[in-house]
Amino acid sequence: MLPYQNYSMNNYAPFQQQGFQNGYQQMQQNVNPYLDRMNQVQPMQQPVPGLAGKIVEDFGTITANDVPMDGNGAIFVKRDGSEIQIRNWSANGTIATSRFKPVLEDQAGKLSNELVNAPVRLSDDVVAMLQENFSGINERLDKLERAIKPSTKRKEPGSDE
Amino acid sequence: MNNPLQIMQMVKNPQAFIQNMMNNNQIMQNPIINNAMQMYQKGDMEGLNKLAENMCKENNTTMEQMKNQIMKQLGM
Numbered sequence: 509m510l511p512y513q514n515y516s517m518n519n520y521a522p523f524q525q526q527g528f529q530n531g532y533q534q535m536q537q538n539v540n541p542y543l544d545r546m547n548q549v550q551p552m553q554q555p556v557p558g559l560a561g562k563i564v565e566d567f568g569t570i571t572a573n574d575v576p577m578d579g580n581g582a583i584f585v586k587r588d589g590s591e592i593q594i595r596n597w598s599a600n601g602t603i604a605t606s607r608f609k610p611v612l613e614d615q616a617g618k619l620s621n622e623l624v625n626a627p628v629r630l631s632d633d634v635v636a637m638l639q640e641n642f643s644g645i646n647e648r649l650d651k652l653e654r655a656i657k658p659s660t661k662r663k664e665p666g667s668d669e
Numbered sequence: 670m671n672n673p674l675q676i677m678q679m680v681k682n683p684q685a686f687i688q689n690m691m692n693n694n695q696i697m698q699n700p701i702i703n704n705a706m707q708m709y710q711k712g713d714m715e716g717l718n719k720l721a722e723n724m725c726k727e728n729n730t731t732m733e734q735m736k737n738q739i740m741k742q743l744g745m
Contacts, residue, residue, distance in 0.1 A: 601723030
């Protein structure tokens with residue numbers, strides 16, 4: 509065996525291992541600050557989808573571009589609070605608008621009283637039908653009365669008998 | 670669809686473009702596109718025309734003006 513072959517790998521291995529370990533430790537030390545910074549940063553959260561829309565002075569200023577085409581629609585509130593509109597693109601290419609108006613508390617009571625006291629009105633057709641039915645009922649009652657009391661003479665108004 | 674490259678792709682190979690769109694779930698969630706695709710598949714050109722007219726009306730424009738704008742973008 510040649511002398512140089514007596515060199516065992518172990519002589520080199522510790523250096524290599526040490527070197528590697530030192531290097532690895534150095535790497536860790538270098539990486540750690542970044543890790544710490546990342547830990548300090550809050551974990552990324554998924555953004556919560558917000559409502560589309562805006563507060564407007566007049567609903568006439570709203571354009572088609574203000575309404576998103578994702579199907580969720582947009583809410584538009586009038587600045588004075590008198591009306592809210594929800595606009596949405598429909599499948600046929602038009603914008604559908606839903607209007608909401610507030611019912612104030614003092615008006616709510618008035619509305620219910622008005623509804624309670626409102627006279628019942630029927631259409632002319634319904635009235636004509638009811639009158640026809642009533643006259644039919646009257647005729648049948650008269651027939652029944654005559655059938656029950658056939659001998660009873662009917663006194664005509666204005667007669668002396 | 671403001672990207673001129675996408676418009677060129679659509680003009681060159683409309684079938685592939687439409688197929689790509691149909692495979693995209695996010696796009697197909699859009700009710701207008703969904704309806705348009707269904708009408709296209711059924712061959713309902715009248716319905717597609719009406720859809721385009723309605724959209725133009727909502728944007729205060731006409732089909733003719735829209736067509737001219739697109740042609741301008743394509744440099745024709």
